[in-house]
Amino acid sequence: MISAVDHVQLAAPPGSEDRLRAYYADVLGMTEVPKPPVLAARGGCWFRAGPVQLHLGVEEDFRPAGKAHPGLRVTGIEAYAARLEAGGAAVTWDENLPGHRRFYSYDPVGNRLEFLEPLDAVAAV
Structure with a gap:
């Protein structure tokens, strides 16, 4: 059975x-994870937050x-959106998911990322 992603x-x-390191580490606050040498030879990079x-x-034909x-769950979504904007990333708010605050942004190569926080978590702050 599947237990986690x-x-x-x-x-x-x-x-x-x-550019990816600057965005994922510096703007998003993630930590780069070293790739195993056999995979590092292929390029790319890995990141972790908790x-x-x-x-x-x-991908050659990216x-x-x-x-x-x-979809990345965050805490303190307003402050997190401000962090992205301060780092030069555009933030687009979307109010269409009941029970959540959420926004979209794009990494420097055009990958779409969704950031969301349940409203009950927002109200608890």
């Missing part, structure tokens, strides 16, 4: 690792997905 893989173009892992893998995206 181990990681989410996103694609990225060759040579984009430095139990959440995002892997960015190099095109960002139009709709597919990871």
Whole structure:
């Protein structure tokens, strides 16, 4: 039986690792996870925040997905959105998910990311 999501893989173009590191580590506040040497030779980079892992893998004919995206639960969503905007990332709020505050943003290579927080968590702050 499935017990958890181990990681989410996103694609990225060759040579984009430095931009990805600047965004995922510096803007989002994730920690880079060293890739095993055999996988590091393929390029890309991996990141972690608590139990959440995002892997960015190099794809030669990269095109960002139009709709597919990871949904990342955050705490303090207003402050987190401000952090992204301060880091140069555009934030688009969406009020269409009942019981949640959420926004979308894009990484430097065009991958769509959803950030959400349940309203009961927002009210508790």
